Amino acid sequence: xxxxxxxxxxxxxxxxEALTRAFYRYMNTQKLxxxxxxxxxxxxxxxxxxxxxxxxTGGACTAMVDISSEExxxxxxxxxxxxNVRYIVVGNGSNLLFDDKGYEGVVFLMGQSxxxxxxxxxxxxxxxxxxxxxxxxxxxLEHNLTGLEFAYGIPxxxxxxxxxxxxxxxxxxxxxxxxxxxVRADGTVHTTEANxxxxxxxxxxxxxxxxxxxxxxxxxxAGAYDDIQxxxxxxxxxxxxxQPLEYPSAGSTFKRxxxxxAGKLIQDCGLRGYTVGGAQVxxxxxxxxVNKGGATTEDIMSVIRHVxxxxxxxxxxxxxxxxxxxxxxx
Numbered sequence: 001x002x003x004x005x006x007x008x009x010x011x012x013x014x015x016x017e018a019l020t021r022a023f024y025r026y027m028n029t030q031k032l033x034x035x036x037x038x039x040x041x042x043x044x045x046x047x048x049x050x051x052x053x054x055x056x057t058g059g060a061c062t063a064m065v066d067i068s069s070e071e072x073x074x075x076x077x078x079x080x081x082x083x084n085v086r087y088i089v090v091g092n093g094s095n096l097l098f099d100d101k102g103y104e105g106v107v108f109l110m111g112q113s114x115x116x117x118x119x120x121x122x123x124x125x126x127x128x129x130x131x132x133x134x135x136x137x138x139x140x141l142e143h144n145l146t147g148l149e150f151a152y153g154i155p156x157x158x159x160x161x162x163x164x165x166x167x168x169x170x171x172x173x174x175x176x177x178x179x180x181x182x183v184r185a186d187g188t189v190h191t192t193e194a195n196x197x198x199x200x201x202x203x204x205x206x207x208x209x210x211x212x213x214x215x216x217x218x219x220x221x222a223g224a225y226d227d228i229q230x231x232x233x234x235x236x237x238x239x240x241x242x243q244p245l246e247y248p249s250a251g252s253t254f255k256r257x258x259x260x261x262a263g264k265l266i267q268d269c270g271l272r273g274y275t276v277g278g279a280q281v282x283x284x285x286x287x288x289x290v291n292k293g294g295a296t297t298e299d300i301m302s303v304i305r306h307v308x309x310x311x312x313x314x315x316x317x318x319x320x321x322x323x324x325x326x327x328x329x330x
Contacts, residue, residue: 028083029062032106035079036065039072041113049102052109053093054155056248057297059102059328066109067130070181070189070214073108077212078187080106086330089212091130091157095164095250099328100297110159114214119143124178125218129159133166136218137232146223147176149231153239155251159213163206165199169235174199176218182211189214202255202322244282247290253304254287254319262319263287266307269314276302301325 033043043065049058067073080087086105090096114130117139125145127136137152150171151161160166162180165173177194184190190211198205206213239245254262266272266286274281278295281303282288289303304321312318 025084029085029106032076032079032083032085033063033065036072036076039068039075041068041072041076042066047107049093049098049107052090052107053096053098053250054248055093055097055250055295055297055300055323056291057100057295057300058098059100061098061103061107062105064107064109066111066113068113070114070128070183073110073114073212073214074183074187074189076108077183077185081185088326089159091160092132092155094155094157095160095322095324097250097297097300097323097325099326101328103326104329108212110157110214115157120217123220123222125220126215127158127218128215129157129162129213131158133157133161140218140220141225141228141232144223144225144228145220146228146231147171147220148218149228149235152232153236158216162197162213162216163204164202165204167201169238172199176220178217178219180216181214182206183214184211242285244284244288244290247282247292248295249282249288249290250323252287252322253289254307255322257317257319260317261287265311265315265317265319269307269310271307271310274303274306276306279303281307 036043043063045063046060047064048060050056065076087108088103088105089108089110091110110130112130114128115135117125117127117131117136120126123145125140133151133154133156136158137148140148150169151166154161154166154168156166161173162177167173174194179191179193180197181189181191256262263286266281271281272286273283277299278291278293279299280290280292282290289300308319
């Protein structure tokens with residue numbers, strides 16, 4: 001195991017305990033990445049996170065590991081905890097905002113290498129965490145199954161959808177999921193039934209227990225192909241007419257306050273079109289902060305903070321961010 005030339009500079013200004021900690025942190029990270037390669041996971045150093053988030057912002061991570069299977073993820077998660085290596089799991093990156101400096105740690109990418117989808121019986125679908133919601137919805141359509149139409153067009157993966165209990169147009173993941181597999185810190189794979197997932201508005205047990213979702217099982221109802229397709233087309237049309245899909249964003253930026261709508265509160269406070277750098281409160285839908293071109297994460301955060309301040313000041317409502325903000329360091 002050897003230090004790469006472009007990484008040795010991190011030690012030059014350090015002394016004593018700080019140097020020792022940094023050195024062992026680096027060596028443990030390299031051990032983890034060596035293990036990832038042995039497990040046939042593709043490893044990329046200094047990968048720009050702007051390529052892996054729907055906001056299209058964020059600096060580079062220390063390394064990105066393209067997870068090859070549930071088994072490889074289990075071994076890597078266990079090793080990361082044993083060796084104290086910082087990591088985060090990313091799917092489509094549709095609800096994440098990374099620091100402009102990047103992420104000091106390893107990113108486990110749940111992508112196309114773990115996106116298997118199959119029928120378990122006549123009305124039950126199994127899908128791995130890296131499977132996109134669009135792929136899942138189209139698969140259900142092909143098998144004349146109804147219940148997932150609401151998810152068509154949500155820019156996320158199965159893993160992210162379960163984690164956030166994704167929903168739209170009066171539908172939620174909790175209405176169709178029956179169970180999910182996840183990896184615990186000790187590397188064991190655990191199955192959780194839907195009634196144990198604590199699924200509620202944009203929330204699940206996984207946000208607290210730290211387990212990494214690897215797959216989900218969905219039970220749907222038999223339906224007519226044309227009716228299902230018509231509903232999917234209708235909902236996609238509504239999204240395109242009301243949401244700023246032409247710009248990078250993370251979807252709804254703020255959670256819905258009880259008894260109110262975030263977009264309306266923002267609009268009523270005169271914040272439509274409020275801009276910092278390349279980030280803007282969408283002129284089409286005030287509930288969205290968008291990257292109109294060249295935005296940095298700090299631009300987006302400045303808009304978010306300003307909106308929260310003004311809405312709180314004028315209405316008394318504190319808008320909670322739906323987007324997960326990831327710092328550069330712990």
